[in-house]
Amino acid sequence: MQKKLITCDCLVIGAGPAGLSAAIAAAESNLSVIIAEYLPSPGRKLLISGSGKCNITNRLLPEEFAQRFLSNFRFVRPAIFDFPPEDLRNSFDRLGVPLVAPDGFHFFPKSMCAKDVLNALLDRCQTLKVKIIPNCAIDSLQLHNGAICGASTSTQSFESSRVILACGGMSYPALGGRGSGYKLSQQANHTIVLPVPALVGLKSAEAWATKLPGVILADSTVKFFDCYSGRGELIFTHSGVSGPAILDISGQVTTVR
Numbered sequence: 001m002q003k004k005l006i007t008c009d010c011l012v013i014g015a016g017p018a019g020l021s022a023a024i025a026a027a028e029s030n031l032s033v034i035i036a037e038y039l040p041s042p043g044r045k046l047l048i049s050g051s052g053k054c055n056i057t058n059r060l061l062p063e064e065f066a067q068r069f070l071s072n073f074r075f076v077r078p079a080i081f082d083f084p085p086e087d088l089r090n091s092f093d094r095l096g097v098p099l100v101a102p103d104g105f106h107f108f109p110k111s112m113c114a115k116d117v118l119n120a121l122l123d124r125c126q127t128l129k130v131k132i133i134p135n136c137a138i139d140s141l142q143l144h145n146g147a148i149c150g151a152s153t154s155t156q157s158f159e160s161s162r163v164i165l166a167c168g169g170m171s172y173p174a175l176g177g178r179g180s181g182y183k184l185s186q187q188a189n190h191t192i193v194l195p196v197p198a199l200v201g202l203k204s205a206e207a208w209a210t211k212l213p214g215v216i217l218a219d220s221t222v223k224f225f226d227c228y229s230g231r232g233e234l235i236f237t238h239s240g241v242s243g244p245a246i247l248d249i250s251g252q253v254t255t256v257r
């Protein structure tokens, strides 16, 4: 069966916050933009973020913010300097989503409702005539002489000289985390660094640690073999430890073999 051919100036793969933001930026540059989304509706993970309240950003200055990414500092620094937290806060203000920081640090929508964040991004897409195609799983990229010129699903073929991969990571498959972005990147000859879990609780081999579920130690310092340390609330769980002090270092700990 012949695939249906669709053309556009810019194809975005994935309608999470990254894909929607990229689509808006491209459409604001007068490009015709299509977003292909695997799930029946966009922004599913965004809707559950921050327990449905969506912690959008923080009060850190760009340099301090980049430092928080530890070993990924060099990778994230240019992006954070190009679009620092203050600019992000202002852009949501312009989208009609004023932000508040109840603790003076973490910014949420004033309504404390992640749906308002998603709706603002979708409204902007609609204004800019960005077309979102749901239930559209891109399974391959098309390359011509080493340059990406499109992508396709089992039934559709997209022709576009600009393709933005915004497929998210591997967590929460029900919300779109399928890891397909890694496979598509490999088709374009990118090298994939083995993905590891981050921002997760840690399991403990110590039996005593699993016998204290629900116990919270405020303002703790956690050290992992003198390599990494995290500070903040420490929460004991049925399988080990969690809470901000652990979440902050979990990405480093899971890379240790």
Ligand SMILES: Cc1cc2nc3c(=O)[nH]c(=O)nc-3n(C[C@H](O)[C@H](O)[C@H](O)COP(=O)(O)OP(=O)(O)OC[C@H]3O[C@@H](n4cnc5c(N)ncnc54)[C@H](O)[C@@H]3O)c2cc1C
Residues within 6 Å of the ligand: 013, 014, 015, 016, 017, 018, 019, 036, 037, 038, 039, 042, 043, 044, 045, 046, 048, 049, 050, 051, 054, 055, 056, 057, 136, 137, 138, 139, 166, 167, 168, 169, 171, 172, 175, 176, 177, 178, 179, 180, 181
């Ligand atoms: C429980 C929870 C709470 C969180 N809370 C916060 C928070 O408060 N603040 C915060 O900043 N972050 C939070 N996060 C993290 C945040 O949700 C993610 O960082 C964010 O969603 C990543 O955005 P993304 O657009 O890169 O990817 P995603 O949101 O994962 O979107 C990627 C999209 O691409 C689609 N897709 C994937 N592969 C394909 C394909 N081959 N073809 C077509 N479509 C495809 C997926 O269906 C998905 O819709 C939280 C995450 C979780 C799980």
